[in-house]
Amino acid sequence: MDWAFVQKSWEKWASSNIGSSGLPLKAAMLINYDPFRPSRLLSTIAEQEGIKISPIELSQFVNFIKRNKLQKETFMIGNNQYMVTSIHENWFCARCLNTSKSAGEGAIVMLTSVFLLVALYDGSIGLASRAMASVDQLVWQLNRKNL
Numbered sequence: 001m002d003w004a005f006v007q008k009s010w011e012k013w014a015s016s017n018i019g020s021s022g023l024p025l026k027a028a029m030l031i032n033y034d035p036f037r038p039s040r041l042l043s044t045i046a047e048q049e050g051i052k053i054s055p056i057e058l059s060q061f062v063n064f065i066k067r068n069k070l071q072k073e074t075f076m077i078g079n080n081q082y083m084v085t086s087i088h089e090n091w092f093c094a095r096c097l098n099t100s101k102s103a104g105e106g107a108i109v110m111l112t113s114v115f116l117l118v119a120l121y122d123g124s125i126g127l128a129s130r131a132m133a134s135v136d137q138l139v140w141q142l143n144r145k146n147l
Contacts, residue, residue, distance in 0.1 A: 001114070002145055006030075009141045010047040017134040018049045024121060024130040027051035031058065031116040035066060043116075051120065053078060065109075065116065077118065082107050091135075093128065103127070108135050112142045 010030060018025045027050030033043050043062045045053070053061075057076065064075040070084045070092055082094035090112075096105035106128055108119045117139060121131035 001147065005145055006046065006142070006147060009138065013134075013138040013141070014047070014049045017137070024127070024134040025050070025119050026122055027120040028135075029053070029118050031062070031118065032114065033062065033065070033111070033116040034114055046115065051078060061118075062116075077107065077120065080105065093132075106131070108132055110135055110139050112139055112147055114147050115142060117142075 014028065017023055018028050027048075029048035029051060030046045031043050032046050042055075043058065045058060057078070061075055061077065064073060067073070070087055074081050074083050074097065075094070076082070080099065081097045083097055084092050084094045086093045091108065091110035094107045094109070096107070099105045101122055103123045106121050106123070108117075108121070108128075108131055110117045110119075117135060119131055119135045121127055
């Protein structure tokens with residue numbers, strides 16, 4: 001694993017995509033994830049920006065992914081509960097069920113060969129498109145190195 005490449009790519013991507021108004025994402029995290037490794041090896045957060053989750057919350061989220069009942073269950077990230085709205089080959093989108101924001105909140109979860117990228121955004125359709133384009137940029141970089 002080329003950790004220097006991952007860290008450099010993350011830092012460059014996060015600085016121009018995650019933050020306050022005007023940027024496509026409000027938070028994101030990159031999770032080490034290999035569904036085929038032994039279950040005793042825990043997933044860890046490789047990088048994160050704009051969000052802090054506990055090891056227990058991370059474990060519950062990864063278990064949600066492993067159970068692969070994406071349309072039958074909800075998942076939590078921080079204090080927010082999400083419901084999956086669309087599923088694709090290596091990614092899915094979800095909407096927040098308990099948001100207080102009038103335009104709503106969403107999440108995009110994308111799988112690479114060794115990572116889960118979780119990106120959170122505020123807003124609806126137009127902002128979701130911007131968030132997806134943003135997520136795709138980092139995943140493209142990681143996929144170039146088969147990460």
